[in-house]
Amino acid sequence: MKKIILATLISGAMSASALAVDAGSGTVTFTGSIIKAPCSIAPGEESQNVPLGQVSNVTLEQGHMSSAQDFSIKLQGCNLQDDNEVSITFEGTEAVTGTGLLQITGDAKGAAVKIMSTSGVQIKVNDPYTQQYVKGDNELKFTAALQGLEGVTVVPGDFSATTRFTLEYQ
Numbered sequence: 001m002k003k004i005i006l007a008t009l010i011s012g013a014m015s016a017s018a019l020a021v022d023a024g025s026g027t028v029t030f031t032g033s034i035i036k037a038p039c040s041i042a043p044g045e046e047s048q049n050v051p052l053g054q055v056s057n058v059t060l061e062q063g064h065m066s067s068a069q070d071f072s073i074k075l076q077g078c079n080l081q082d083d084n085e086v087s088i089t090f091e092g093t094e095a096v097t098g099t100g101l102l103q104i105t106g107d108a109k110g111a112a113v114k115i116m117s118t119s120g121v122q123i124k125v126n127d128p129y130t131q132q133y134v135k136g137d138n139e140l141k142f143t144a145a146l147q148g149l150e151g152v153t154v155v156p157g158d159f160s161a162t163t164r165f166t167l168e169y170q
Helices: 002-021 057-063
Strands: 069-077 084-091 111-117 129-133 135-147 165-170
Touching: 057 129, 069 111, 129 135
Parallel strands: none
Antiparallel strands: 069 135, 084 129, 084 165, 111 135
16 A cells, blocks of 8 residues: 555656646846946836837938937936936937938938937937936936938838937036
8 A cells, every 4th residue: 555655646746847847947137237326227228219110201301300209218216415417428320420310220221310309409419418307216308200311312221220328417
């Protein structure tokens, strides 16, 4: 009788471990960085994707612009006592010298990305733009659009543009 119970227990344990192996597994990796600043950049805000959509080449002719899309950078736990300023610089390759527009890459040609404040003021690539921030949590709000380059033929195709932003607190 003892042998039958022992055999049943061993068989049951082997079946349970076989089921556990087939249940799946994976890994979780935590990444980030520690920065020397009065505010933290909220998780997920340090690397974003802003879709500008499928824009007609006719819309961009003669330097016209697509509809603007909103994006923001959220700051957390700003620990200064008084209202202060933060300067943000969107770094990248300028499409045409002096325009302040961000160059696109890919098959599409004749357009560039225009970064703006929420009031529509252009924020030129590689030039600092200053905003106020307060103690606690803040949201730096912006818009971006695709703009045709004047005097250049707009060529349809896929594109992308990447900018790196840096913050400087004052």
